Amino acid sequence: MRTKTRKKNRINVVTLGCSKNVYDSEVLMGQLRANNKEVVHEEEGNIVVINTCGFIANAKEESVNTILDFVRQKEEGIVEKVFVTGCLSERYKPDLQKEIPDVDAYFGTTDLPNLLKALGADYKHELVGERLTTTPKNYAYLKIAEGCDRPCSFCAIPLMRGKHRSTPIEALVSEAEKLAAKGTKELILIAQDLTYYGLDLYKRRNLAELLKALVKVEGIEWIRLHYAFPTGFPMDVLEVMREEPKICNYIDIPLQHISDPILKSMRRGTTQEKTTRLLREFREAVPDMAIRTTLIVGYPGETEADFETLKAWVKAMRFERLGCFTYSHEENTHAYNLEDDVPESVKQQRASEIMELQSQISWELNQEKIGKTFRCIIDRKEGNYFVGRTEYDSPDVDNEVLIDATKYFLRVGDFADIHITEAADFDLYGIPAK
Numbered sequence: 001m002r003t004k005t006r007k008k009n010r011i012n013v014v015t016l017g018c019s020k021n022v023y024d025s026e027v028l029m030g031q032l033r034a035n036n037k038e039v040v041h042e043e044e045g046n047i048v049v050i051n052t053c054g055f056i057a058n059a060k061e062e063s064v065n066t067i068l069d070f071v072r073q074k075e076e077g078i079v080e081k082v083f084v085t086g087c088l089s090e091r092y093k094p095d096l097q098k099e100i101p102d103v104d105a106y107f108g109t110t111d112l113p114n115l116l117k118a119l120g121a122d123y124k125h126e127l128v129g130e131r132l133t134t135t136p137k138n139y140a141y142l143k144i145a146e147g148c149d150r151p152c153s154f155c156a157i158p159l160m161r162g163k164h165r166s167t168p169i170e171a172l173v174s175e176a177e178k179l180a181a182k183g184t185k186e187l188i189l190i191a192q193d194l195t196y197y198g199l200d201l202y203k204r205r206n207l208a209e210l211l212k213a214l215v216k217v218e219g220i221e222w223i224r225l226h227y228a229f230p231t232g233f234p235m236d237v238l239e240v241m242r243e244e245p246k247i248c249n250y251i252d253i254p255l256q257h258i259s260d261p262i263l264k265s266m267r268r269g270t271t272q273e274k275t276t277r278l279l280r281e282f283r284e285a286v287p288d289m290a291i292r293t294t295l296i297v298g299y300p301g302e303t304e305a306d307f308e309t310l311k312a313w314v315k316a317m318r319f320e321r322l323g324c325f326t327y328s329h330e331e332n333t334h335a336y337n338l339e340d341d342v343p344e345s346v347k348q349q350r351a352s353e354i355m356e357l358q359s360q361i362s363w364e365l366n367q368e369k370i371g372k373t374f375r376c377i378i379d380r381k382e383g384n385y386f387v388g389r390t391e392y393d394s395p396d397v398d399n400e401v402l403i404d405a406t407k408y409f410l411r412v413g414d415f416a417d418i419h420i421t422e423a424a425d426f427d428l429y430g431i432p433a434k
Contacts, residue, residue, distance in 0.1 A: 010038045011119060012045030012079075014070075015134070016063050017053025019190050019226070021086060022134060023143045025051045028085075028112065029132035035121035041134045046080045047119070048073075054088035054160055056328035063088040064100075071102045083107065085115055087160040109161055130178065136379050138413040139186035139222075139395060140179045144172055144210065148192035150229060152256075153267045153334035154299065154327065157192050164193065166201045173213050180219030183413065186377060187214065188224045188394065195229040205234035215246045221415070222377070224394060226252040230278055231269040238285035248391040249286055252321075254294040258313045259306035262299055267334065272313070279317060290392035292321035295354060298347030299327045300338035307350055314354060318361050321398050324354040359425045366399070366423035373433045376401050376418045378410045386410045388418060390428075401428045408432050 011032055015025040032039040048070050052063035070082045081104045089096060090108035097106060107115040113123035133140050147162040176187060198206025214223055223246050230253055241247045257263055258272045282289055326347035329340040376388035379395060388401040401418055403410060408431060410416050422429035
């Protein structure tokens with residue numbers, strides 16, 4: 001059937017899931033652009049590439065619904081071709097081919113050359129590190145490793161992304177230089193596990209050395225750490241954070257739970273005592289650090305006592321940033337052998353209780369910021385507000401700083417000193433400092 005409305009030979013890349021997928025889509029788009037293909041991100045095109053997420057139930061459902069929506073558009077002649085790549089496709093390719101056969105082709109997470117071939121393009125080795133960024137100009141993700149060697153019982157990422165593979169420091173510095181030349185001021189370092197960086201290449205945890213190299217890149221002013229694993233964390237990273245002003249006093253370290261029986265079943269390789277000691281060491285080394293974590297509630301066998309232990313710990317630790325997810329029973333993971341015995345309603349209630357507790361903590365911590373001035377990066381203008389972030393906040397997941405755009409003018413993408421005048425649970429309000 002002939003397409004009715006979409007522009008011919010225009011490839012629309014649709015990204016679902018986490019920042020790692022955003023990065024992968026940007027690499028794909030960079031390769032397509034270098035092959036003189038017209039490529040857009042989540043705009044109209046007659047050829048569609050869906051980069052899927054297969055991590056937990058909600059993400060899988062969103063991915064499947066997106067595929068079905070574009071298949072319907074194909075049937076109606078609105079688009080010509082639909083290709084699917086990413087984690088869901090890596091994990092469930094045979095099932096997807098059987099259930100949704102109208103997709104033109106499915107590709108896994110390491111099939112970039114084959115996907116490009118299907119799109120009439122050649123993989124260009126000389127373009128390693130080149131991307132067509134989709135984030136606001138002032139920040140970009142820098143993926144420093146792929147895959148994961150951790151044995152966490154609940155996690156399907158090793159099934160979809162394979163073993164840990166670090167990218168060499170030279171290649172990452174080169175990529176950072178290219179981003180800086182295009183106006184990027186903030187690098188957000190991502191991986192399935194930052195803590196493991198370098199073990200495969202350099203036979204030691206080498207995140208600190210990478211940071212020392214990246215801070216030398218001219219034009220980069222902030223470097224932020226996402227997705228560190230608590231077990232085996234390289235403590236020399238804290239020294240670099242303390243000494244180098246470009247390294248944000250911020251770390252995202254998903255801890256998942258704190259009750260010892262649950263941590264053991266989750267195969268996290270740590271205990272409540274060890275985790276608490278690690279966080280205290282963080283705060284002693286970098287007193288001004290914002291710690292972000294994520295937790296899972298409703299894991300198989302989580303008792304009311306386990307949950308109360310978690311709540312009490314959250315209350316005591318007073319994390320600056322925290323997210324909470326309900327457990328998702330994932331096929332082919334170690335925990336899938338356990339009975340998913342916490343009712344969905346109880347999972348949701350526990351997640352709500354954690355976030356209510358965190359909301360109060362966040363409100364109290366934000367009140368302490370009133371009257372202080374913070375260096376902020378201005379990400380965008382939205383309605384009547386300029387929206388910025390402090391070094392303690394990552395885009396999309398953390399607090400924002402709102403400045404009245406009817407009274408003040410700021411340049412999007414620039415840094416500005418903002419004096420905080422009001423504070424809510426998860427947002428700050430301020431005015432440009434004089």
